[in-house]
Amino acid sequence: MCNHQSIENNSMNVRTRIAPSPTGDPHVGTAYVALFNLAFARRHGGQFILRIEDTDQVRSTPESEQAILQSLRWLGLEWDEGPDVSGPYGPYRQSERCDIYRQYALQLVESGHAFYCFATPAELNELRCYQAQNNLPIGYDGRGLQLEQTEIKRRLAAGEPYVIRLKVPVSGTCMVEDMLRGSIAIDWSQVDMQVLLKADGMPTYHLANVVDDHLMGITHVIRGEEWINSAPKHMLLYQYLGWQMPALCHLPLLRNPDKSKLSKRKNPTGILYYQRMGYLPEALLNYLARMGWSMPDEQEKFSLKDMLAVFDLQRVSLGGPIFDQQKLSWLNGLWLREELTDAQYVQRVQDWALNTDYLAPLVPLIRPRVDKFSDIVPLAGFFLAGTLELSSADFVHKHLQPDQVRKVLQLSLWRLESVRHWHKDRIFAVLNQLAQAMQIKPRDLFASLFIAITGSTNSVSVFDAMAHLGPDISRARLRHGVNVLGGLSNKEAKRWDKEYRQLAML
Numbered sequence: 001m002c003n004h005q006s007i008e009n010n011s012m013n014v015r016t017r018i019a020p021s022p023t024g025d026p027h028v029g030t031a032y033v034a035l036f037n038l039a040f041a042r043r044h045g046g047q048f049i050l051r052i053e054d055t056d057q058v059r060s061t062p063e064s065e066q067a068i069l070q071s072l073r074w075l076g077l078e079w080d081e082g083p084d085v086s087g088p089y090g091p092y093r094q095s096e097r098c099d100i101y102r103q104y105a106l107q108l109v110e111s112g113h114a115f116y117c118f119a120t121p122a123e124l125n126e127l128r129c130y131q132a133q134n135n136l137p138i139g140y141d142g143r144g145l146q147l148e149q150t151e152i153k154r155r156l157a158a159g160e161p162y163v164i165r166l167k168v169p170v171s172g173t174c175m176v177e178d179m180l181r182g183s184i185a186i187d188w189s190q191v192d193m194q195v196l197l198k199a200d201g202m203p204t205y206h207l208a209n210v211v212d213d214h215l216m217g218i219t220h221v222i223r224g225e226e227w228i229n230s231a232p233k234h235m236l237l238y239q240y241l242g243w244q245m246p247a248l249c250h251l252p253l254l255r256n257p258d259k260s261k262l263s264k265r266k267n268p269t270g271i272l273y274y275q276r277m278g279y280l281p282e283a284l285l286n287y288l289a290r291m292g293w294s295m296p297d298e299q300e301k302f303s304l305k306d307m308l309a310v311f312d313l314q315r316v317s318l319g320g321p322i323f324d325q326q327k328l329s330w331l332n333g334l335w336l337r338e339e340l341t342d343a344q345y346v347q348r349v350q351d352w353a354l355n356t357d358y359l360a361p362l363v364p365l366i367r368p369r370v371d372k373f374s375d376i377v378p379l380a381g382f383f384l385a386g387t388l389e390l391s392s393a394d395f396v397h398k399h400l401q402p403d404q405v406r407k408v409l410q411l412s413l414w415r416l417e418s419v420r421h422w423h424k425d426r427i428f429a430v431l432n433q434l435a436q437a438m439q440i441k442p443r444d445l446f447a448s449l450f451i452a453i454t455g456s457t458n459s460v461s462v463f464d465a466m467a468h469l470g471p472d473i474s475r476a477r478l479r480h481g482v483n484v485l486g487g488l489s490n491k492e493a494k495r496w497d498k499e500y501r502q503l504a505m506l
């Protein structure tokens with residue numbers, strides 16, 4: 001079952017990869033998967049590759065790509081090949097490889113393993129409605145398979161938009177081999193006729209991922225368990241294209257302390273949050289290594305180097321690892337107390353926030369309000385703080401009841417979750433809109449946010465503050481504000497969520 005046994009025997013050149021999609025803030029889950037890929041490759045004397053999966057042109061941004069590369073580097077994860085270091089199998093950014101995917105999609109049609117479908121979005125929507133109304137399973141019904149060759153030729157010649165879909169067996173069971181989980185049975189009836197090439201000519205994740213893993217010589221695909229259900233489609237693609245499939249390993253998903261999937265609704269998930277809070281990269285990496293894995297002697301504190309010396313993928317346990325900030329803080333405390341000399345300590349504090357990059361943007365904000373440097377901390381110390389010391393008394397407002405304030409904070413939190421471009425003007429615009437939709441004065445909404453974000457009634461603009469603190473810290477402070485005001489029961493969360501969705505502007 002375990003492939004790594006055979007690696008040691010036949011000295012195969014191990015190549016692993018992390019393949020992030022640059023569609024948001026760098027996620028701790030990406031660092032966790034990257035770490036295990038790196039460790040596995042290093043342990044077997046192989047290479048670790050970073051590939052950017054940016055075929056979703058609407059959601060991918062260069063800023064997100066930059067932030068992902070920077071934060072993985074900050075953690076000390078170094079890749080051998082990637083968009084910024086190049087290598088023999090480039091380009092390492094999928095948007096620069098579109099012609100390659102198209103060629104394979106056409107080859108699959110040619111060999112009878114994929115087919116054209118001309119169904120419009122409206123037609124497919126109608127199909128879904130019909131299925132829903134008649135209690136039928138929702139999904140594509142294979143209508144493209146019914147088209148005659150002449151009909152296909154005619155429609156292609158007429159320039160009609162089309163997608164290319166994968167042919168999938170209608171019955172039987174697919175057996176997926178996983179390095180940790182053994183054989184996993186998935187019925188083919190559960191597997192949809194996946195779109196491989198979209199109407200805009202871009203490949204979907206499945207096609208691009210398989211083609212690239214093959215062309216880049218990836219031998220072991222180590223990724224999160226959320227991809228298990230994609231494995232049958234990938235197996236088919238390897239089989240249809242006549243390629244050997246890499247070994248698969250699905251790592252357990254990181255979880256919130258309540259066991260639900262780690263999500264930014266409940267916890268900060270961005271690497272930048274942990275950086276800004278002043279965790280050491282070594283400690284965060286150490287903690288991520290402890291997610292489902294342990295050192296042979298069970299010690300808690302260890303470096304990447306220690307880990308690489310003894311890494312064994314088979315020691316990953318499949319019970320959902322809990323990402324617990326308190327445990328991380330405890331471990332970080334050990335690192336701070338035991339691993340740094342005084343001089344290194346000072347250097348790390350400077351690296352963290354007492355440096356030009358972090359402080360320079362604050363100068364224009366504080367300059368008009370400061371007469372002497374000792375005014376800075378009372379005015380802007382919150383830029384260096386984590387969770388603020390607040391009580392419900394701090395939120396007392398002349399026009400809003402405490403429950404309204406709590407609601408304002410919670411709805412703002414939800415609204416800010418979907419802000420993709422974290423800039424001052426954008427933050428202002430969405431919150432201003434939210435206030436109007438909630439039929440309260442923007443000024444009143446902003447006042448409550450001001451307390452939660454800055455901890456005082458007098459400081460720099462709350463939008464500047466949020467822009468500089470970043471999305472994760474800002475959201476964590478709003479969440480803290482809600483908790484200080486009594487928290488949110490499940491029932492209330494449901495009711496408010498419904499109201500929130502109904503607000504006209506959304």
Ligand code: GLU
Nearest residue numbers: 019020021053209223227
């Ligand atoms: N682009 C996928 C992601 O964002 C990669 C999944 C995989 O490793 O196959 O997670």
